[in-house]
Amino acid sequence: MVDKKQALLLEDFDIEIVSRDLNFYYGDNQALFGISVGMPAKQVTALIGPSGCGKSTFLRTLNRMNDIIPGARVEGQVLISGKDIYQHGTDVVKLRRKVGMVFQKSNPFPKSIFENVAYGPRIHGTRDRQQLAAIVEKSLVRAGLWEEVKDRLNDNALGLSGGQQQRLCIARALAVDPQILLMDEPASALDPKSTARVEDLIGELRELYTIVIVTHNMQQAARVSDFTAFFYEGALVEFNATKLIFTNPKEKQTEDYITGRFG
Amino acid sequence: MSGSFSENLIYGLLRAITYAIVLLVGYILFDIVIKGLPVLNWEFVSGYPHQSGASGGILPAIAGTFYLVLGTISVALPLGVGSAIYLSEYAFQGKFTTIIRMAIITLAGVPSIVYGLFGLGLFVLFFRFGASILSGSLTLACMVLPTIIVASEEALRAVPKGYREASLALGATKWETIRTNVLPYSLSGMITGSILGVGRAAGETAPILLTVAAFFLPKLPNSIFDQVMALPYHLYILATQHPDAEKVRPMQYGTALVLLLLVLGLSLGAIFIRAHYRKKYKW
Incomplete structure (x- = not known):
């Protein structure tokens, strides 16, 4: 019965991100064990699980951010729009343009608000000042920050509040026009009000982008996501529609985790 | 209690x-x-020496030291910053890199006269640059390289990891990331460290003794292949080699004061640059 519901749900969507038998190693330590999952397009998928379960590691395999870690190694496939991103000859620059990322700790550059958002388009070749200004405005509007900063675009970004900084980072990621947005605990360092703001924002952005969000906050996963993947000790335990995961988990481990019996 | x-x-x-x-x-x-x-007056700093430096000014020595400092910076800064970038951003952090770092630190402890002899052997004789500004600058550059590399590496490491990650995640290449989001923030530390190192080198006698410094050459150099007088060497000559050391005592003090002011000027420059960049990129 549950299986049928899940099948129905997933069938309604194009699957944009697929990982097949994905293993990941930090040197000799295996961090991910045979992850196979397909995440639907233009939906919010939450990755949940206790600390150290591999959810952030998995997220970072999707835009190859793990490449910069010395000794990191990947086996298996990650397909984005049908193309294996670990195939030899993949242009990582193009990939990361398509797959944007927002980090746990907001990390705006110590430059002006304008320069922060314009950074991505600039390195990808947009020189025209008016065009850049248009991109900056559009991105800031989408990130829900435009009204607050439109009169001080030339101020240093580090003068913004924590919540504003994180939304600026989202705007910066949107400015290169990605298809997919990866968010690594984007609200974990924010106060409740700013968190609510970011969560609302995710709700607005899901129309336009495929979003994968790592969160250790289960209420947040329940609030913002359409699908949820539960990770435990480097393995994917269960993947399903968020409603089903939270009301009718198939696996005992999932149930234990979401009911707070461990974590 | x-x-x-x-x-x-x-x-x-x-x-x-x-x-x-x-x-x-x-x-x-x-x-x-x-x-x-x-003794410090306009004639002293703008005039040429007479009677082996017993009277007149010290302009050629000031100019010589100035050129040497300029030459040293222009050779050592790119080399030092370049290898610091390689070591901290690109090199695989293994045994080999550790050995390189240890070698650099050891290099910093080599006595300056050894650098002088090294410069004499390599630049003056082997490359046939002769005793010249070029040989002297290269020798001094070798001497300050370790300081510059260590200072630059520290400055690079001080840049938060988040900037690099954010830039890479936006699709910037590694070099774009370093150029636009690492170097600008570490530049002040690099330049400050480098200038302080060069300021120290400006006062060294041993490395220039065999590679550039002239005992008495009352004219300004025409090219980088010319020999020059230099403040520390001039001071050394006046204090120990001059036939009438007692009589030229005031000249010695004047020379020392000018050298001190020059080094002080360099340090002030470093402080100014640091303050400027700190204001521009603060985090």
Whole structure:
């Protein structure tokens, strides 16, 4: 019965991100064990699980951010729009343009608000000042920050509040026009009000982008996501529609985790 | 009670040691300023020396040291910053890199006369640059390289990881990331460290003794292949080699004062640059 519901749900969507038998190693330590999952397009998928379960590691395999870690190694496939991103000859620059990322700790550059958002388009070749200004405005509007900063675009970004900084980072990621947005605990360092703001924002952005969000906050996963993947000790335990995961988990481990019996 | 006594004793002792050092430096500076100031005038800094430096000015020595500092910076800064970038951003952090770092630190401890002999062997004789500004600058550059590399690596490491990650995640290449989001923030530390290193080198006698410095050459150089006089060497000559050392004592103090002011100027420049960049990129 549950299986049928899940099948129905997933069938309604194009699957944009697929990982097949994905293993990941930090040197000799295996961090991910045979992850196979397909995440639907233009939906919010939450990755949940206790600390150290591999959810952030998995997220970072999707835009190859793990490449910069010395000794990191990947086996298996990650397909984005049908193309294996670990195939030899993949242009990582193009990939990361398509797959944007927002980090746990907001990390705006110590430059002006304008320069922060314009950074991505600039390195990808947009020189025209008016065009850049248009991109900056559009991105800031989408990130829900435009009204607050439109009169001080030339101020240093580090003068913004924590919540504003994180939304600026989202705007910066949107400015290169990605298809997919990866968010690594984007609200974990924010106060409740700013968190609510970011969560609302995710709700607005899901129309336009495929979003994968790592969160250790289960209420947040329940609030913002359409699908949820539960990770435990480097393995994917269960993947399903968020409603089903939270009301009718198939696996005992999932149930234990979401009911707070461990974590 | 006895605990508080020994506490006070140690405190007093440490304070006395610190004051003694300050006093010593202060005395040296005071002595040089008091005895050097009377000879310091426009003619002294803009004139040519006469009678083996017993009278006249020290312009050629000022110019020589100035050119050497300029030459040293223009050789050592790109090399040092370049290898610091390689070591901290690109190199695989393994045994080999550790050995390189240890070699660099060892290099910093090599006596300056050894650099002088090295420069004589490699630049003056082997490359046939002769005793020249070029040889001297290259020799001094070798000497300050370790300082610059260490300072630059520290400055690079001080840039938060988040900037690099954010830039890479936006699709910037590694070099774009370093150029736009690492170097600008570490530049102040690099330049400050480098200038302080070069300021130290400006006062060295041994490395230039065999590679560039002229005993008495009352003219300005025409090219980088010319020999020049230099302040520290001129001072050394006046103090120890001059037939009438007692008589030229005021000239010695004047030369020392000018050298001090030059190094002070460099340090002030470093502070100014640091303040400027700190204001521009603060985090």
